[in-house]
Amino acid sequence: MNPYDFHSWYPRGTRRAIAAGANHFVATVDDTTVLKYPVAPQEAANLYLPDAQRFRRSILRRLGKHPRIIQLKGKHEDGLLLEYLPNGSVERYLVANPRTSVKQRLVWGRQAAEGLAYIHTKNVIHGDVSVGNLLLDPHLSIKFCDFQGKFLNADGTVALDDGSSERSMSSMPRSDHNNHDHKTDIFALGTALFVIVTGNLPFPDLDTLDEDEIQRRFEEHEFPPLEKLPGGDVIRNCWTGSYNSASEIIVDLQKLEKTVE
Known part of the structure; x- marks a missing residue:
């Protein structure tokens, strides 16, 4: 796979993509949860984004549950399961x-x-x-x-x-x-x-x-x-x-x- 040629993909359990950034997609999992995942499938992600998901997961675990911090909701092999905040930024x-x-x-x-x-x-x-x-x-x-x-x-x-x-x-x-x-x-x-x-x-x-x-x-x-x-x-x-x-x-x-x- 060309690391600079990205196309939409949907990891296991996702419904629809609702946002995209320079190096990630965000898709709904259910009414309260989203998955933030790399623009390339996991087997190709390390070509351009090494350890980024692991880093963010570690930080969110350290911060824990707090009213001013997005909540980490669980594990997923392709990214971060986060609380869904439909009002956006x-x-x-x-x-x-x-x-x-x-x-x-x-x-x-x-x-x-x-x-x-x-x-x-x-x-x-x-x-x-x-x-x-x-x-x-x-x-x-x-x-x-x-x-x-x-x-x-x-x-x-x-x-x-x-x-x-x-x-x-x-x-x-x-x-x-x-x-x-x-x-x-x-x-x-x-x-x-x-x-x-x-x-x-x-x-x-x-x-x-x-x-x-x-x-x-x-x-x-x-x-x-x-x-x-x-x-x-x-x-x-x-x-x-x-x-x-x-x-x-x-x-x-x-x-x-x-x-x-």
Whole structure:
């Protein structure tokens, strides 16, 4: 099989494909479960995606059951059995519902911070915090998915590392982009918060491929206007590295929520 020539396929027990990414499909198994599986059958998957499924399974097992984390529901020879969240991602929801209230947007921001704070207490680095990886449960509450980063031993040494897949407008300026930690996750959360609040990326005049200019603006603190934006100070503090933990973000967003009807 040509590793670059992929066609839809359906593993045992799946009903219909409902989503696809660069290297995976998602198909329903039943009304509460989906299977996330490689774009190529298992015998060919290792040609281009070694150990990725095993890595994500290990992280989800470490995180366990939590209201802000997508639930791992069992084993399957071809991928990950996950809870089905039919409301999709925050990214897609905002496109379909651009008039979502400020209150709801701030609730999502606080919930995202709650999820990230919990993830970090488990010595896990997400590595790809974005609105596309924040899913919505039936109550429109946030759950993190698609972990890309690493998890650490109790002494801080790396147990497993799957790299970082941050988008250019979510990437904290640094010399080594393979070096990701709590701070890079918090920076990316700042961009996610900006998108949640505004519905737009930080620099609409730039293409996401304009990485050098994006990084220059972030490095020199040439941020989009934040002064009149709900949560603007929180976003700025994420981008400037002022927060030491996601727990601090929760506190600030809880205060802000109380001021919005």
